[in-house]
Amino acid sequence: MGKTSKDKRDVYYRQAKEEGWRARSAFKLMHINDQFGVLDNVQRAVDLCAAPGSWSQVLSRKLYDCCLTDDQKSEVKIVAVDLQAMAPIRGVVQLQGDITKQSTAKAIISHFNYGDDKKAQLVVCDGAPDVTGVHEMDEYMQSQLIISALSIATFVLESGGKFVAKIFKGNANCMLESRLLSFFNNFQIYKPPSSRPSSNEAFVVCCDFRLPPGYIPQVINPARDDFRQVARLTGSAINQRLVPFIACGDLNGCTDEEDEDFTLEDLEMTYDDMINDVDFPSEFKDELEPVLLGEIAVRSAERDW
Numbered sequence: 001m002g003k004t005s006k007d008k009r010d011v012y013y014r015q016a017k018e019e020g021w022r023a024r025s026a027f028k029l030m031h032i033n034d035q036f037g038v039l040d041n042v043q044r045a046v047d048l049c050a051a052p053g054s055w056s057q058v059l060s061r062k063l064y065d066c067c068l069t070d071d072q073k074s075e076v077k078i079v080a081v082d083l084q085a086m087a088p089i090r091g092v093v094q095l096q097g098d099i100t101k102q103s104t105a106k107a108i109i110s111h112f113n114y115g116d117d118k119k120a121q122l123v124v125c126d127g128a129p130d131v132t133g134v135h136e137m138d139e140y141m142q143s144q145l146i147i148s149a150l151s152i153a154t155f156v157l158e159s160g161g162k163f164v165a166k167i168f169k170g171n172a173n174c175m176l177e178s179r180l181l182s183f184f185n186n187f188q189i190y191k192p193p194s195s196r197p198s199s200n201e202a203f204v205v206c207c208d209f210r211l212p213p214g215y216i217p218q219v220i221n222p223a224r225d226d227f228r229q230v231a232r233l234t235g236s237a238i239n240q241r242l243v244p245f246i247a248c249g250d251l252n253g254c255t256d257e258e259d260e261d262f263t264l265e266d267l268e269m270t271y272d273d274m275i276n277d278v279d280f281p282s283e284f285k286d287e288l289e290p291v292l293l294g295e296i297a298v299r300s301a302e303r304d305w
């Protein structure tokens with residue numbers, strides 16, 4: 001029996017089916033909440049990388065469905081974003097877009113631009129790129145998600161707000177830690193019991209958000225922007241000191257729900273997309289091209305064998 005079909009029968013998978021959650025991931029957010037109370041007193045939240053929507057369902061049930069009056073419901077704001085479209089969820093505004101793109105970040109931010117008392121109290125990000133099996137590529141893509149989620153959080157979070165994001169075990173977590181401690185007074189790494197033991201994923205749970213004095217929020221995509229230039233443009237000395245970290249991590253075992261094996265054809269498509277993307281920075285192209293070509297050659301040889 002294949003590993004995937006065996007995994008699917010685990011207790012959280014079955015319970016998710018029974019209780020109407022779109023994915024077993026719902027239990028990860030619920031376990032994080034049981035442990036840290038991240039949903040306590042929250043009315044406004046952002047769910048980044050939200051599809052198929054089980055975390056948004058948790059937010060909807062805990063923040064929206066439990067309101068007794070329409071007035072209370074009108075105070076709730078949940079904004080969910082993903083590359084993929086999602087079926088509607090009560091009380092959730094959905095945006096389809098890439099969170100590493102400035103246009104998507106701006107669209108999210110525009111929902112929380114109405115003064116300090118209307119900012120978000122919680123930002124969550126369960127993002128994971130399609131895993132190619134090429135570690136350099138996977139780590140690089142994951143780093144973009146964390147950096148983007150944190151950039152967006154610096155715009156939309158109110159003082160004292162909370163941030164939860166998926167990370168992968170890796171060598172650069174101390175860099176991530178120091179970056180998060182610049183923005184949050186409290187920070188812990190937690191692996192919920194519903195996260196498969198075979199997966200290298202864990203979650204950073206950050207509380208008590210505060211912007212460092214003088215810091216001006218900015219959307220940075222280190223893959224596309226010259227971040228020193230972007231930081232200089234703010235005119236803030238602290239922005240120029242806080243250089244974005246490049247996260248590294250081992251995404252082994254990060255695939256969670258379905259059969260997500262990348263085929264040789266997928267790899268060739270990824271390679272073509274990168275080569276034909278005129279906006280893809282040439283220094284990364286130079287680095288990733290030989291890695292991808294090597295992997296394609298290995299897999300072609302395996303197939304022909």
Ligand SMILES: C[S@@+](CC[C@H](N)C(=O)[O-])C[C@H]1O[C@@H](n2cnc3c(N)ncnc32)[C@H](O)[C@@H]1O
Pocket residue numbers: 022023025026048049050051052053054055056081082083084097098099100126127128129130145256
């Ligand atoms: C593990 S799933 C999230 C599961 C979700 N929390 C749930 O409970 O249903 C990871 C999601 O990250 C999304 N994703 C990956 N890269 C993204 C990006 N650059 N922008 C937006 N979403 C992204 C994927 O489309 C995928 O839906």
